[in-house]
Amino acid sequence: TRYSRVIGTGGYLPSEILTNDQISETVDTSDSWIFERTGIKSRRIAGSDESAASMAEIAARQAIEMAGIDAEEIDLIIVATGTPDRVYPSTGCLLQQRLGIKNCVAFDVQAACSGAIFGLSIADQYIKTGAARKALVVGSELCSRIVDWTDRTTCVLFGDGAGAILLGAAEETGILSTHIHSDGEFEELLYCPNPQAAPNGHPHEPGYISMRGNEVFKVAVNTLGRIVDETLEANDLDKEAIDWLVPHQANIRIIQATAKKLKMPMEQVVVTLENQGNTSSASVLLAFNEAVRDGRIQRGQVVLLEAFGAGFTWGSALLKY
Ligand code: ACO
Numbered sequence: 001t002r003y004s005r006v007i008g009t010g011g012y013l014p015s016e017i018l019t020n021d022q023i024s025e026t027v028d029t030s031d032s033w034i035f036e037r038t039g040i041k042s043r044r045i046a047g048s049d050e051s052a053a054s055m056a057e058i059a060a061r062q063a064i065e066m067a068g069i070d071a072e073e074i075d076l077i078i079v080a081t082g083t084p085d086r087v088y089p090s091t092g093c094l095l096q097q098r099l100g101i102k103n104c105v106a107f108d109v110q111a112a113c114s115g116a117i118f119g120l121s122i123a124d125q126y127i128k129t130g131a132a133r134k135a136l137v138v139g140s141e142l143c144s145r146i147v148d149w150t151d152r153t154t155c156v157l158f159g160d161g162a163g164a165i166l167l168g169a170a171e172e173t174g175i176l177s178t179h180i181h182s183d184g185e186f187e188e189l190l191y192c193p194n195p196q197a198a199p200n201g202h203p204h205e206p207g208y209i210s211m212r213g214n215e216v217f218k219v220a221v222n223t224l225g226r227i228v229d230e231t232l233e234a235n236d237l238d239k240e241a242i243d244w245l246v247p248h249q250a251n252i253r254i255i256q257a258t259a260k261k262l263k264m265p266m267e268q269v270v271v272t273l274e275n276q277g278n279t280s281s282a283s284v285l286l287a288f289n290e291a292v293r294d295g296r297i298q299r300g301q302v303v304l305l306e307a308f309g310a311g312f313t314w315g316s317a318l319l320k321y
Contacts, residue, residue, distance in 0.1 A: 003128070003169070003170050004128065004135070006167060008063035008166035009063050009163075009165055010062025010063035011282075011289035012059045013161045014046040016047065017045075018044070026150075038157060039251065040157065042275050043158065044277075046160040050142070052091050052162070053098060055161065055162035057095060059138060062289075063164040063165065063289075069134065071101050074134045075103065075132045077101070078108070079106075079109075080115025081141055091140065095138065111182070112281070113248050113313075114248070114315050115139055115307075115309070115313075117307045117316065119137040119138075123137050127167060127168075137165050137285070139162065139164075139284070140163075141162070141280040142160050144160050153211070153213060154209050157250070157277060159276045161276060174321075177231065180314075181314050182311050182313045183311065185312075188212075189211070189312075190212070192208065193205040193206070193210075220250070227316045228316070237318075241302055242302050242303070242304050243297075243301035244303045244304070245264055245268060245303075246270045246284055246288045246306075247284070247287075247307070249279065250283075258306065270288070270290065272287045298321065301320070303320075303321055304316060
């Protein structure tokens with residue numbers, strides 16, 4: 001049997017820091033409201049010369065360097081992003097160009113905040129069947145460009161950044177299972193219009209994130225509880241078998257609810273949102289990269305990655321690092 005193992009990770013955060021206090025100078029909010037409701041203190045904002053592809057390249061190069069491979073060995077690139085540089089070519093193709101890889105397939109997946117988990121799931125199937133040997137999965141997001149900076153209900157939540165995981169075919173177990181789901185019934189609770197291609201009825205809606213946060217919150221907590229059960233059952237594992245939870249970083253209260261469901265102390269949960277906000281599909285990969293690089297996540301440990309986002313979409317990946 002053939003498995004996918006993590007052979008490299010990378011992450012990139014733009015240098016500009018935007019604090020809650022700074023936001024409260026322009027919209028009616030406060031550091032205490034934002035921190036108490038979300039756990040967020042600051043977020044990073046990309047410069048005008050940066051893009052999903054440029055940030056993806058930096059994260060990807062770090063992962064390639066950690067793995068000690070030539071970029072040419074990569075035969076599959078999957079980029080998850082809601083803010084592609086261009087409608088086409090895909091950001092995956094733009095990343096392929098930047099990395100100078102000739103013989104490789106590259107494409108994007110669109111699953112909002114769950115995009116990286118969807119990407120890992122697809123890459124795992126390709127490697128397990130032998131269709132790919134080295135797969136690069138990247139989440140790269142410029143959330144700051146699609147939030148309405150006058151809307152206090154959304155602009156305080158998001159940040160920019162990119163994360164990457166490089167998977168390689170191996171004889172030993174790496175990814176134990178992935179589980180991905182969609183339910184298209186909830187469009188109105190969380191969406192971002194595409195003004196140039198809007199259908200009748202939404203002709204001039206600006207391209208900003210629109211979210212009914214309170215309703216999204218409730219569905220997210222329930223759904224993530226169920227994906228934990230589904231993942232444990234599929235692997236016939238007890239909660240205690242999981243060493244680390246690496247959750248999507250949307251809200252500390254959602255993360256705490258998932259940790260409680262796993263009876264896991266917060267010391268075993270990787271939390272990055274305090275200084276990053278919600279970086280959508282980049283968040284799980286950024287958190288995983290951080291905990292690998294600072295030595296928290298060790299080889300042989302069992303790690304549960306999970307995410308929930310617009311669609312709704314949600315999913316998990318259970319892996320032995
Ligand atoms: N500052 C001050 N007051 C605010 C702010 C703000 N930034 N934002 C909202 N408020 C006000 C509201 O107007 C409301 O006022 P009202 O009671 O007078 O009407 C009050 O605060 C409470 O608002 P709620 O929306 O009920 O606040 P809640 O406790 O639900 O927190 C939050 C909001 C943080 C958005 C939370 O609901 C949440 O995190 N939701 C989930 C987000 C998520 O997981 N999204 C999915 C992933 S994102 C993706 O896929 C792109």
